[in-house]
Amino acid sequence: MARLPDGTLMQRAAAGITAACADLLGRVYGSRVVLLVGSGDNGGDALYTGARLAKRGAGVTAVLLTPDRTHPAGLAALRRAGGTVVRGPEHAEAPIRRAHLVIDGIVGIGGKGGLRPDAAPLADLAQESRAAVVAVDLPSGVDAGTGEVRGAAVRADLTVTLGTHKPGLLVDPAREYAGSVRLVDIGLALPGDPELEALQHADVAALLPVPGAESDKYRRGVVGIAAGSARYPGAAVLAVAGALRGGAGAVRYAGPAGDAVIARFPETLVSSGSPDQAGRVQAWVVGPGAGDDADAVTAVLNADVPVLVDADGLRLADRDLVRARRAPTLLTPHAGEAAALLGVSREEVEGARLTSVRKLAERYGATVLLKGSTTLIASPGDGPVRVNPTGTGWLATAGSGDVLSGLTGSLLAAGLDALDAGSVGAYLHGLAGRLAADGAPVGAHDVAEAVRDAWRDVMD
């Protein structure tokens, strides 16, 4: 900012927001636009955007939340362009009701907590009106850095974000408030590591284990699955189904559901004893449908290879044993399991996913994949947390987590580190869920089958 003339970034921002608004409106000339203007630079962005729309023939009304603390140059620009001003939120109802478009410039990255009482009714009015709502930088009232929503907040149809995505646009519950998100490059060079990163197709393609000319099944990695029980044999079958599609050269199964596994997947190497008698593997998955078999969990945690712990395994695992492990450990809880591991309520985890996943990784000295509407993967330390961009609500179906654990374990056995295995596993799983569903409900076995399509899609 220091290297640029005053106002340059704001003009770039306004140009980008104006273009997005024009796309949304279709026709700017003759449209009615209301600006919700707070006291900071976020309000300034809205005012300059309003000025540009007014020059193109829109009727623009600015609602000033704090009339004596409004961005002065932005306000002057709007007035010069023919915009009108109402002073105070109490005058907002009539213009918002008639608007085609509401631009939310109440607060951006400078905001703290939910909207204050004077601003909160504006969020309601905007939501009740038939106008499209465009948020500048962020929906006002959500926490930019964590994705938490601690009070009233604007619900946008589109968020035009400036310079970079913010965690609040990628992590639930705030993500829901953002609508679709459009990034405007305003030429900021961003320092250091981001808080959050999202893999894209090319990143995943570069990480997927592909066999070379010299490969054999052992070099590709053998994944061990210690899952299922007499009561839940299906969990074993689904975990193996995921594991067979994850790139390992062989899948070993150890546990009481060997007959069910073999019946469905004859290529599996099955044994009914303890995992430590099952033969060598390069990674273990333990826990899906395991019931109360704590011995199997302990045996796996004592193995000196990467281990993925899911479902019942998370409940049965000796926590000191997890912390004492030297080989990589990947825990894959959903919000309820994460809540039990942290000793808090499920709601607390769902309301603060980013904080929760970091805390878990720190507390257990392990990589943690927190499942759910936004899947996050964190390793201990200050490095970026990964957010999975491919998730879909169709994955919320019984057994789909078992598929994820097998798939991700297979990637671990193939040599990916725990953070990469977790994020690539979640990416393929989400994509497979979308491809399998294609607009209609799916079962977990459909998701497992579609992993191959997801893999091809990524490699294309």
Ligand SMILES: NC(=O)C1=CN([C@@H]2O[C@H](COP(=O)(O)OP(=O)(O)OC[C@H]3O[C@@H](n4cnc5c(N)ncnc54)[C@H](OP(=O)(O)O)[C@@H]3O)[C@@H](O)[C@H]2O)[C@@H](O)CC1
């Ligand atoms: N940085 C950049 O490179 C660029 C930044 N740009 C833009 O600037 C924005 C950041 O601007 P900013 O720093 O002025 O803060 P901002 O988000 O307007 O909020 C502060 C104001 O909100 C108020 N307020 C606080 N909490 C509140 C609440 N809960 N409910 C209601 N009000 C609340 C708070 O009031 P106060 O505490 O002072 O009473 C203060 O006046 C950024 O998001 C982007 O749009 C772009 O132009 C391009 C380049």
Ligand SMILES: Nc1ncnc2c1ncn2[C@@H]1O[C@H](COP(=O)(O)OP(=O)(O)O)[C@@H](O)[C@H]1O
């Ligand atoms: N609303 C949602 N949006 C996206 N993904 C979801 C949603 N709900 C659940 N999922 C995903 O579905 C899977 C469910 O796993 P899990 O909770 O372990 O179920 P199960 O134990 O039945 O297999 C996880 O990968 C999770 O991230």
Ligand SMILES: [K+]
């Ligand atoms: K905003």
